[in-house]
Amino acid sequence: MNKIRLIGCEEALNRLFDYLDHELDETRRTEVEQHLKICRSCYSRAEFEKRLKGRLTAVGTEPPSDEFGRRIRALLGGF
Ligand SMILES: [Zn+2]
Known part of the structure; x- marks a missing residue:
């Protein structure tokens, strides 16, 4: 089993995004x-x-809003 090291701020921040994406192995996490x-x-x-x-x-995950569609149509010819 790998030994847990104490890591510094720089290393922790370097891994932060992988950590949040659950892409680190058990030890690094x-x-x-x-x-x-x-x-x-x-x-x-x-x-x-x-x-x-x-x-x-x-x-x-939200569908494009009605407001967005209205703005596009307005740009295309002001319906
Ligand atoms: Zn820190």
Whole structure:
């Protein structure tokens, strides 16, 4: 079994996006989690990115709004 290392802020932030995408293996993920437990600044950064990511995903799944369609038609000839 791999040993968990204490990683620094730079390493934690480098892995942050892979961590949020669940693309890290068990050891690397645990190392990031350990760092987030002891480092308030990286923890809030991770929370921020998590919320941002959640919002982008939500927007991405929404169908184009009526407002958008209206604006396109207005541009094409003012219906
Ligand atoms: Zn940190």
